Amino acid sequence: MITLQNIEKVYRTSTIETLALNNINLSVEKGEFLSIMGPSGCGKSTLLNVMGLLDEPSKGDVKIDGKRASGLPDKELSRFRNEKLGFVFQSYHLINDLPVLDNVELPLLYRKISGSERRKLAIEALEKVGLSNRMKHYPSQLSGGQRQRVAIARAIIGKPAIILADEPTGNLDSTMGNEIMDILMNLNKNEGTTIVMVTHDENMSKKTDRLVRLFDGSQVM
Template identity: 50%
Template sequence: MSKWVVDAENITKVYQMGEVEVHALRGISVKIAPGEVVAIMGPSGSGKSTLMNIMGCLDRPTSGEYSLNGESVANLSDDQLAEIRNRGVGFVFQSFNLLPRATALANVELPMRYAELNGRNRKEVSRQALEAVGLGDRIRHRPNELSGGEMQRVAIARALVNDPAIIMADEPTGNLDSKAGDEIMKLLRTLNEERGTTLIVVTHDPEIASLTDRIISLRDGRIKEDN
């Protein structure tokens, strides 16, 4: 285990939008230690989603060095990045992104299927993950039979199953009422304490950010504050 889970060195990201070059990130350096709970904040267009995509290996930086768990991603192929995401990162999205036709159990199982783990084991691990998020009695339910908070719990269970080093939550409470949102944040913190999983929450809500230990504020693709 390297000293840093996230180690970004002077990262830039430039998008080509037609004729115009958009500088989403203009040189960002961040280090995050294992077990930290970090919020990334900033107004829209500040580059926080771009940063999360790069940290979560969904995207590559235009320049700069990025290592996840001590492994540099610079020269990896798409499929190798997929493997790193599969084993190293758990994603929680604002809109849950569950497969609508699959049961909670099948949704949670999905990352393990791509990890090619054997079937019996998969079901057991998925069931335990659903129990860990308090949905042990809902494993056969489909997303349309679950409330928003429950759907987000399924998504969290899905993020946990491959025991990743880091959980990336992009506005995890954005589609939830405040009570359900609080519960989700509480759950994420509990999981962080119990398992030591690094947690990175992208949000524009100061209240959510205040529940974390460290807030990185972005503005115009640069770090404005980090404390």
Template identity: 55%
Template sequence: MSLIKLQGVSKAYKRGQVQVKALNNIDLTIENQEFVSIMGPSGSGKSTLLNILGCLDQPTSGTYELLGKRVEKINDWKLSDIRNEYIGFVFQRFHLLSNLNALENVELPLIYRGVWGKERRKKAKEALEAVGLGERIHHLPSQLSGGEQQRVAIARALVGNPSIILADEPTGALDSKSGENIMSIFNRLNQELGITIVQVTHEEDIARYGHKIFRLLDGKIEKIEEVK
């Protein structure tokens, strides 16, 4: 059973009287424990595709199977449960709460799951240690470098033990050395913990950390490239 399977997925938006097709008849399969990259020029549909994969948006037409279950038409409450249970998100701009320290930021997904305080703090600390920030757990985002903030964001994605991590330009706001460190963490999570990684990137060298590259153009998959 494939982890993710899209068949004939399209997504259209209305802009005034004009209908714009962001995705056009996408067929896509991602297997368990794969590390894949999605690339394409601005407006090619990368972010729309990632939003659908993350159950943040639903397709206009087509089917989406996640872990063998059809999810393209289920209600917002169930989509929220799926996101919380199976998916971790990492964003370009980190999206950390400035008034919370690293530990408190990482605890947030567990609060939504109803995990109690002592157990919650233990899991958050372990997640921060897993990304090399065990000594920085009480630092605020303003006291951390960009690379460290992104590692906090990865720990937050990791803390709920997700099947999938979806990353939107995870190195886009970082210098090259910090970007390499982040990709090293993703590789370790993929290889050692078996977490499936799906990242959107515009950087060819970053894309090639994955096993496979889906190249989008005008809302369609133009090419699927195996990385050697």
């Protein structure tokens, strides 16, 4: 489903060059729940960003469903992200000026879908994460766990084949963290969604199908 070949990512400034990812080769199979672990600054989020086409690798290829994604023009890349990928971020990244329902339907704004259909699908997505009673609330009126559930609803509304989650439980207490993990596992088991999750939490990673460890930008396991 996702294939990374010889991925290298270098950050350059005028004085310094930092190798964030070094020769990463990784395949994620359809329906797999993969977790990525490693110490802070080892390149976990960079790897996830490269997989999610949010960042371009300095070298190497990213293939999703056999299609080479790196180097695609902006318009195609945007469509690709919109249709194939869903993101869940540690700090939720909701638009605070919009109510929950509008936040959730955001990915569908960039598809040819009518307003009423968007509303219907957004309500369905919110029902899946148990937040249909908070549709008109603004993100600032919700708890951390509720915000992350809104973020998950936004990630799944477009029915993407892959969800990329960057420390989705990182800002939550263990109870809330477990709730979020349950939702992700449910999506993986019952709907067959492929999930790649960056985490610091060993317990969370144990619940996934496979674990990849990074150290100083290199894959160690």
